[in-house]
């Protein structure tokens with residue numbers, strides 16, 4: 001779906017050779033720290049930003065080549081961008097008319113996202129962020145699309161709202177839909193997504209099923225001299241990644257890491273399998289280097 005996608009702003013590679021696909025029947029979480037390139041990627045997918053190179057296809061076609069795109073792909077990029085002067089119902093009705101849909105669909109969607117008739121009569125300008133997100137999701141689902149692209153849809157939702165969204169998306173994917181949703185919060189995505197695409201500084205850092213990424217065996221190691229240990233590990237062909245919590249993470253068994261440290265007489269203060277911290281630890285490790293470089 002996204003192949004070699006790149007967006008360069010001046011000298012800055014906001015999205016750098018990004019390749020991934022979103023499978024039907026699955027919710028794919030697009031995870032990365034602020035500024036990682038998530039929104040730019042989503043904007044390129046729906047033709048709001050022109051790629052510098054690479055391609056972004058939806059069911060084999062570019063967004064701009066899809067006739068009546070709302071019936072193929074539902075998009076929510078910025079819930080706050082909805083017209084503040086219109087009521088929720090007006091906003092959905094206009095979209096329904098533009099897509100050639102029956103007005104009854106508007107009522108169905110209002111009900112689906114839990115906006116009451118009284119709320120639907122209020123102007124969007126008076127909505128809370130959570131209500132705007134619900135309205136935005138209703139808008140995205142209006143045309144019964146097969147693909148959903150949602151940028152930070154859980155923003156503004158409380159924990160109950162996030163559970164609601166999980167159910168909604170799981171109904172969508174059970175019917176064969178493919179959903180891509182971005183988030184900078186691992187906790188949100190962990191609850192909702194089946195697959196993960198992790199991005200940092202415009203580049204893909206990891207992709208796979210949530211379980212796969214959780215299960216990736218690794219070792220957390222900390223020593224008196226991390227620099228020397230890092231060099232020793234690299235000399236063995238290993239690739240230690242500095243951890244956000246100090247020390248480093250290595251894709252190898254603890255015993256293997258321990259042997260390298262012993263051979264170089266480097267005292268260790270910590271040596272353990274990394275799975276314990278789950279995806280969070282992995283996310284922090286994967287993005288630690290990006291975050292640090294971003295600060296300097």
Ligand SMILES: Nc1ncnc2c1ncn2[C@@H]1O[C@H](COP(=O)(O)OP(=O)(O)OP(=O)(O)O)[C@@H](O)[C@H]1O
Pocket residue numbers: 009014032033034035036037038039040041184
């Ligand atoms: N129109 C633009 N002109 C110049 N730089 C841009 C433009 N749009 C985005 N960028 C830069 O591209 C990088 C990626 O931004 P993007 O909004 O895609 O990140 P993000 O992962 O969605 O983060 P956030 O969650 O903060 O929105 C950032 O460094 C941003 O400053």
